[in-house]
Amino acid sequence: MIKTKSEIEKIVGPFKDKKGALISILQHVQSKFGYLSEVAISDIANELKLSENEIYGVATFYSQFKFNKPGKHQVKVCLGTACHVRGGHDLMGTVERQLDIKHGEKTKDSQFSLERVACMGCCALAPVMVVDKDIYGKTSSTKVKQILNKYKNDGGK
Ligand code: FES
Numbered sequence: 001m002i003k004t005k006s007e008i009e010k011i012v013g014p015f016k017d018k019k020g021a022l023i024s025i026l027q028h029v030q031s032k033f034g035y036l037s038e039v040a041i042s043d044i045a046n047e048l049k050l051s052e053n054e055i056y057g058v059a060t061f062y063s064q065f066k067f068n069k070p071g072k073h074q075v076k077v078c079l080g081t082a083c084h085v086r087g088g089h090d091l092m093g094t095v096e097r098q099l100d101i102k103h104g105e106k107t108k109d110s111q112f113s114l115e116r117v118a119c120m121g122c123c124a125l126a127p128v129m130v131v132d133k134d135i136y137g138k139t140s141s142t143k144v145k146q147i148l149n150k151y152k153n154d155g156g157k
Pocket of ligand 1: 078079080081082083084118119120121122123124126128
């Protein structure tokens with residue numbers, strides 16, 4: 001279990017008296033823990049003197065927030081315009097087959113989770129795939145297995 005309380009206090013602290021800071025707080029918490037756990041939501045609610053429902057009401061409105069723990073390695077395939085045009089959907093299909101999951105899911109062994117993203121900000125490298133913080137540009141479907149193998153069995157970072 002994640003020890004969140006003191007970390008949440010540290011994150012919320014600088015924003016406490018600022019109006020409209022909830023989104024920033026949620027982004028910071030997700031960045032720190034990888035997702036918004038029930039415990040984290042509860043702690044944020046306590047810190048801000050809001051109800052958990054109010055927090056969920058805001059967080060569920062934005063697709064960027066995740067409520068389930070991601071896999072050990074987070075795989076993202078870009079399906080923005082440039083990547084779409086250069087084979088992003090084929091790339092996604094290959095990754096889904098290799099991992100035997102669909103985007104939005106996690107492998108049974110929790111090693112990988114897979115997401116689609118709208119643009120990674122490096123369109124010149126399209127099609128783009130990201131594993132954790134590693135960017136793989138001009139990625140063909142034939143490279144996918146090799147890339148994923150780097151992270152299997154505790155490989156990668
Ligand atoms: S559209 Fe894929 S990186 Fe911009």
